[in-house]
Amino acid sequence: MQPVLNVEDIRSVEADLTEEGVSVSELMHRAGVSTAREVMEMGDIRDVVVLSGFGNNGGDGWVAAEELLRHGVHVSVVSPVVPDDIHGDIARVVATSARGAGVHVVVAPPRQELEELLSGVDVIIDAILGTGFHGEPRTPFDIWIDCVNESGMRIVSVDVPSGLSAQTGLAAGPCVSADLTITMLALKPGLISDHGRDCCGTIVVAPLAEQTERLVMEADPVAWRADLEDYAGLLQPLSNGDDKFTRGSVLVVGGSLRFPGAPVMAAMAAARAGAGYVTLAVPDPIVRIVQSQLLEIPVLGLPANGNGTFAIGAAEKIAELAQKRSATLVGPGMRVTSGTVGVVSGLLGVDVPLVIDADGINCISRLTSNAVDEYPEMLRRDKPLILTPHRGELGRLVGLQDNPPTSLTAAMDAARRVVWADGGSELCVVAKGSATACVSADVAFLPKPGPASLATAGSGDVLGGIMATLLARTPVDNEDLPSLAALACEIHSYAGSIAVSSRGSRGVMARDIIDALGLAEDALEEDIAFPEGEDEEE
Numbered sequence: 001m002q003p004v005l006n007v008e009d010i011r012s013v014e015a016d017l018t019e020e021g022v023s024v025s026e027l028m029h030r031a032g033v034s035t036a037r038e039v040m041e042m043g044d045i046r047d048v049v050v051l052s053g054f055g056n057n058g059g060d061g062w063v064a065a066e067e068l069l070r071h072g073v074h075v076s077v078v079s080p081v082v083p084d085d086i087h088g089d090i091a092r093v094v095a096t097s098a099r100g101a102g103v104h105v106v107v108a109p110p111r112q113e114l115e116e117l118l119s120g121v122d123v124i125i126d127a128i129l130g131t132g133f134h135g136e137p138r139t140p141f142d143i144w145i146d147c148v149n150e151s152g153m154r155i156v157s158v159d160v161p162s163g164l165s166a167q168t169g170l171a172a173g174p175c176v177s178a179d180l181t182i183t184m185l186a187l188k189p190g191l192i193s194d195h196g197r198d199c200c201g202t203i204v205v206a207p208l209a210e211q212t213e214r215l216v217m218e219a220d221p222v223a224w225r226a227d228l229e230d231y232a233g234l235l236q237p238l239s240n241g242d243d244k245f246t247r248g249s250v251l252v253v254g255g256s257l258r259f260p261g262a263p264v265m266a267a268m269a270a271a272r273a274g275a276g277y278v279t280l281a282v283p284d285p286i287v288r289i290v291q292s293q294l295l296e297i298p299v300l301g302l303p304a305n306g307n308g309t310f311a312i313g314a315a316e317k318i319a320e321l322a323q324k325r326s327a328t329l330v331g332p333g334m335r336v337t338s339g340t341v342g343v344v345s346g347l348l349g350v351d352v353p354l355v356i357d358a359d360g361i362n363c364i365s366r367l368t369s370n371a372v373d374e375y376p377e378m379l380r381r382d383k384p385l386i387l388t389p390h391r392g393e394l395g396r397l398v399g400l401q402d403n404p405p406t407s408l409t410a411a412m413d414a415a416r417r418v419v420w421a422d423g424g425s426e427l428c429v430v431a432k433g434s435a436t437a438c439v440s441a442d443v444a445f446l447p448k449p450g451p452a453s454l455a456t457a458g459s460g461d462v463l464g465g466i467m468a469t470l471l472a473r474t475p476v477d478n479e480d481l482p483s484l485a486a487l488a489c490e491i492h493s494y495a496g497s498i499a500v501s502s503r504g505s506r507g508v509m510a511r512d513i514i515d516a517l518g519l520a521e522d523a524l525e526e527d528i529a530f531p532e533g534e535d536e537e538e
Contacts, residue, residue: 006189033064045122046074047120052095052128077106078144133163156178184206223437247275250275252270252328265332286308314342353384355388357467372421389430391404408431430485438482459496466488499515
């Protein structure tokens with residue numbers, strides 16, 4: 001696992017390093033040297049332009065420039081002011097040193113001159129704006145960013161692509177689109193979420209000091225980026241002694257006359273993800289529609305209202321069915337009515353592993369008047385409970401329906417309100433988004449996100465089916481729920497990538513993801529057993 005620190009915690013680690021004898025000046029020197037080293041490893045680098053801002057991030061760029069010059073690279077630094085006018089003392093010292101060493105300095109060039117300077121170089125180093133940046137880049141930096149992105153050259157960003165918030169992953173204005181980002185000390189949440197996924201390219205973490213790992217741990221990471229080896233042991237190999245019941249049985253509850261397809265996709269995903277036996281419970285009026293799509297999965301019709309949703313009388317029967325299954329998924333396509341609220345309430349009272357998705361989550365919001373964190377007793381139970389809200393649903397859960405989370409960090413904050421109110425290990429909130437967080441009372445795991453093709457209708461229903469199957473077939477302690485949920489997200493991501501290979505990046509539909517699930521699990525299992533660079537025969 002890789003620790004992820006909020007930007008303010010990164011500042012605390014920097015302060016702790018200075019207290020342990022690693023000065024800010026030394027940190028800047030090491031950051032610049034680390035950047036130069038990564039650039040030189042890109043191969044046959046002869047001509048580099050560094051764009052340097054006013055602050056310490058710009059100072060890193062000046063150090064990198066001098067280090068590259070020392071290795072025979074022709075370097076030019078573009079600066080908004082002459083080195084003597086840089087406000088920061090340390091940045092001014094390193095800039096003066098680089099100029100004295102022979103680095104070519106270009107001060108505040110007009111756009112055409114900058115475009116000509118960037119044309120044909122081997123690498124552009126972006127050291128304009130650092131991790132403290134927020135808002136929109138001001139002139140001339142907005143122009144610089146446009147020129148960098150339009151250059152077509154390889155781009156290396158120092159710490160964070162300029163224009164991107166390292167905390168939120170959002171960019172309010174122009175933002176550098178880097179091929180490589182060398183970030184200092186530890187990952188920041190904005191680098192691996194939202195716009196950061198498009199802007200950062202490959203990310204390399206430069207620890208800068210031997211004390212860094214310890215101090216990062218002491219800073220209490222906001223989350224952990226999951227690595228494949230973290231899932232070892234969760235994907236159990238099939239046994240020739242298995243039957244359809246020992247592979248796990250899943251009950252999927254959902255659907256309505258308006259949304260008959262959602263529970264179909266969830267049930268199919270549960271089956272493709274490896275459940276031995278899947279049962280689908282839907283309102284009576286849509287049974288024939290659903291049965292026409294499912295040959296292998298039994299479909300049970302239950303009492304319905306005139307609008308084609310579950311009637312209040314369905315809740316007791318659903319609770320009985322759930323007690324006979326290894327895990328239950330409730331919510332896809334169900335809508336929010338008094339009957340469906342009763343179904344969710346009834347399942348929360350049954351001591352079985354439970355995944356609540358989509359309208360099941362909205363039913364909880366209705367039950368708690370959009371304040372689930374004020375009713376923690378509703379979610380407390382002994383068996384595992386996984387909630388899988390997207391950001392809008394998560395906002396409704398905690399009273400933020402008019403201002404839902406817009407970033408990964410805001411979503412984690414909202415999820416923590418839910419799990420900390422509950423306080424137990426039986427609850428995990430999977431805060432879905434372009435980057436997803438699997439949050440428990442003790443930890444937040446960030447599975448590696450999949451391709452943009454996963455952003456399609458029904459994709460969340462597929463994830464719910466995968467989640468229920470893993471819960472059904474993989475006996476884990478409640479403490480392992482975030483790992484299990486993250487594994488489901490990784491399988492979903494792998495399947496999305498496989499679907500892209502056959503359908504194209506824009507042509508993937510939810511059913512394509514479902515069809516790829518078996519191959520995705522096999523590929524993920526192989527990657528876990530034989531990480532990149534290891535030879536299977538060895």
